[in-house]
Amino acid sequence: MSIYYYLSAFLFCLGLLGTIFKKDLISILLCLELMLGGVALLFILFSKATGFLDSQLLVIFMMIISACEVAIGLSLIIALYRKKQTIYTDDIKIITE
Amino acid sequence: MLEAAIEILLKTVVILALPLGALPLIIHVERRGAAFMQKRLGPNRVGPFGLLQPLADVAKFMFKEEVHPTHVKPFFYTAAPVVALVVALLPLACIPVAGPIEAFGRTIFPEVFRSDMGIFFAFAVSALGSYGILLAGWASNNKYSMLGALRACAQMVSYELSLSTSVVAMIFVYGTNDIHQMISSQTGYWFGVIPQWGFFYQPVAAMLFLVGIFAESNRLPFDLAEGESEIVAGYHLEYSSMKFALFFMAEYIHMIALSALFIIMFFGGYSLLPGFDLIAGNNPALIVVLQVASLVIKVALMIWFFVWVRWTLPRFRYDQLMNLGWERLLPLGIANLIVTVLFVYFRNR
Amino acid sequence: MAIDILLTLLTVVFSLMVVFSKKTVVAAFSLLMTLLVIAMIYFQLGTVFLSAVQVLVNAGAIAILFVFVMMLINLEQFQNNREKSKWKLIVSTLTMLVLLGVFALVINNNIEALSVVNLTDNSMKTLFAKLFDVYYLPFEMATVLLLASIVASIVITSHDKAEKLEEK
Amino acid sequence: MEFAAFIVFFLIACTLAGVLLGISSLLGQKRKTVREMDIYESGVNPVGSATRQYDIKFYVTAILFLLFDVEIVFLLPWAMAYKETTNTGFMIGGFVFFMVILLVGYIFVINSKALKWEE
Numbered sequence: 001m002s003i004y005y006y007l008s009a010f011l012f013c014l015g016l017l018g019t020i021f022k023k024d025l026i027s028i029l030l031c032l033e034l035m036l037g038g039v040a041l042l043f044i045l046f047s048k049a050t051g052f053l054d055s056q057l058l059v060i061f062m063m064i065i066s067a068c069e070v071a072i073g074l075s076l077i078i079a080l081y082r083k084k085q086t087i088y089t090d091d092i093k094i095i096t097e
Numbered sequence: 098m099l100e101a102a103i104e105i106l107l108k109t110v111v112i113l114a115l116p117l118g119a120l121p122l123i124i125h126v127e128r129r130g131a132a133f134m135q136k137r138l139g140p141n142r143v144g145p146f147g148l149l150q151p152l153a154d155v156a157k158f159m160f161k162e163e164v165h166p167t168h169v170k171p172f173f174y175t176a177a178p179v180v181a182l183v184v185a186l187l188p189l190a191c192i193p194v195a196g197p198i199e200a201f202g203r204t205i206f207p208e209v210f211r212s213d214m215g216i217f218f219a220f221a222v223s224a225l226g227s228y229g230i231l232l233a234g235w236a237s238n239n240k241y242s243m244l245g246a247l248r249a250c251a252q253m254v255s256y257e258l259s260l261s262t263s264v265v266a267m268i269f270v271y272g273t274n275d276i277h278q279m280i281s282s283q284t285g286y287w288f289g290v291i292p293q294w295g296f297f298y299q300p301v302a303a304m305l306f307l308v309g310i311f312a313e314s315n316r317l318p319f320d321l322a323e324g325e326s327e328i329v330a331g332y333h334l335e336y337s338s339m340k341f342a343l344f345f346m347a348e349y350i351h352m353i354a355l356s357a358l359f360i361i362m363f364f365g366g367y368s369l370l371p372g373f374d375l376i377a378g379n380n381p382a383l384i385v386v387l388q389v390a391s392l393v394i395k396v397a398l399m400i401w402f403f404v405w406v407r408w409t410l411p412r413f414r415y416d417q418l419m420n421l422g423w424e425r426l427l428p429l430g431i432a433n434l435i436v437t438v439l440f441v442y443f444r445n446r
Numbered sequence: 447m448a449i450d451i452l453l454t455l456l457t458v459v460f461s462l463m464v465v466f467s468k469k470t471v472v473a474a475f476s477l478l479m480t481l482l483v484i485a486m487i488y489f490q491l492g493t494v495f496l497s498a499v500q501v502l503v504n505a506g507a508i509a510i511l512f513v514f515v516m517m518l519i520n521l522e523q524f525q526n527n528r529e530k531s532k533w534k535l536i537v538s539t540l541t542m543l544v545l546l547g548v549f550a551l552v553i554n555n556n557i558e559a560l561s562v563v564n565l566t567d568n569s570m571k572t573l574f575a576k577l578f579d580v581y582y583l584p585f586e587m588a589t590v591l592l593l594a595s596i597v598a599s600i601v602i603t604s605h606d607k608a609e610k611l612e613e614k
Numbered sequence: 615m616e617f618a619a620f621i622v623f624f625l626i627a628c629t630l631a632g633v634l635l636g637i638s639s640l641l642g643q644k645r646k647t648v649r650e651m652d653i654y655e656s657g658v659n660p661v662g663s664a665t666r667q668y669d670i671k672f673y674v675t676a677i678l679f680l681l682f683d684v685e686i687v688f689l690l691p692w693a694m695a696y697k698e699t700t701n702t703g704f705m706i707g708g709f710v711f712f713m714v715i716l717l718v719g720y721i722f723v724i725n726s727k728a729l730k731w732e733e
Binding site: 020 | 450451454457458461462464465470473474477480481484487488491492493496499500503504507508511512515516518519534535537538539541542543545546549550553557559560561562563564568572573576577580581584588591592594595598599602603605
């Protein structure tokens, strides 16, 4: 059971690495999803260790929020792709048209 | 430890043998049923009544050449049929074939994967069905198969909503998620004749689930994604021989698993058919055999209903199909949910 | 104990594939596998409802969305003319390793306190009973949040309204 | 123990599919004619690349499915908790609010013509 603590820490840091390192926006969103998974795992481990059920409920609400975040994030990526024909972070530098 | 291993293997073999064993029979029934409805004979040359025809087909699929086109994505091209078949087989792990059996001094539950979220797990795993299709469409790198895969997934996804509304309505009526409690609350009889099946509690949810099953397993009248006249052959366009046979098997097993779920929720799962409990008396071995038999008979009737609908209804146009899913079935599901909840609330207030 | 190690290994392999795979569709499918293995971990830890919701919501809906967007925005045409800056990779791996080291140290110091299980009853009945008497308001506010994201995603992706604004 | 059963079932299903594919690739004869290797467009010479733009409606359907699926799935704990509570009036009030928000979202989706398939 104790190995999962290290696993959640690893997932979080790997997601952080991906968000920094990746070039196109969709992969950044993928790695954000990875970070969320790591943190949710940590919540459940703490709920098992401390016997405090509320952290499991918090994971339920986290799933709702991650669904909304992915929905709106991908809509923004589509709108950006439609306007600028690229989703690479290096090409999106100019705010105005 | 050894006894647990034997039990798991035995249960897995039984749960896998039933649908895979029945598969050639179902294909044969489909062909003969189609022929019967079109006033022709259907395959009856190979073996008595053509019963060996499906085995001949399986042998044909074995010996055909494994064409591996050069333009496809290498690993995902062969992974897609395996994913499709495995995801189709997974819901079978949660479906019990018979009631809990008292043997060797403890109660053995017949389903492989026992959890008190039984029905919800089977439904969640069958929601993964669209990955095999998406993988196939993307891996074969061909305009038509990509479009076919997208259309099949959009259709499966939008009908899953009305499916989940009817599942939530049924779970609200039964109050539990555990399949055995659900079935045991369906075993009584009204006035001695009508069995207390879920169908009579919730006819609207049953209709929604039935339509959802047709759409989820891409069966006519919802098989637009692989309709021959629409886009050549949909997502399994670039596949031949055994890989195509795996997609074919995956579709049938997905259909069997979903109709088994339908029967568990609405027609009393493995509860004995009306005539059977007279025969059963109460020695447990006979009861278990009759429970399995009644489940198999109910699933067979469902399969016949699939074949029957396939050769009577024409195919939907794509926008009609999506409108039906979003603008007709979903509001019906939500309304049914609201009416059930308010009815139950005001009845026992 | 063996199952814990197996599941951890699977998650590590798939999450590494998410970050370090060349093609983004491979990354999306390995994210799907990571979410499925995390659902198995939830089941193994005893939280059954969360693992079912994880399979249905995360693995069954969010990953489909990623693959759909990938099919919509075909990334192949500008996949290769991107130069890989080695410098950026080195810096990010360094920050990751430092952070991972800090977390590992923190966990290591009080691993005994963390790995004792004193969760009394983990049944869903107590979970939902608590959900609906203490956390009822957040449950309702979550639906308002979902409503907001429905409206937002439709307005953002709807094409014709954007043109009308430009014509004015 | 439940978990081991599920893993065994999963492995057996994978080996089943693998064995079927393995037998077929062993028995099938190997004839690499060029014509077979091409993209299949019902016999006509393939035209254009496979990765072209696809309609936005597919994406909008998937995103609306995600959001409505999350809403309907979280009715499930409500249904199971309803059986155990004593103050059902409180639960029904929450249910009505939940359904009103769901229907407002649904009505917005319907007359926003985001899902109109016929152009």
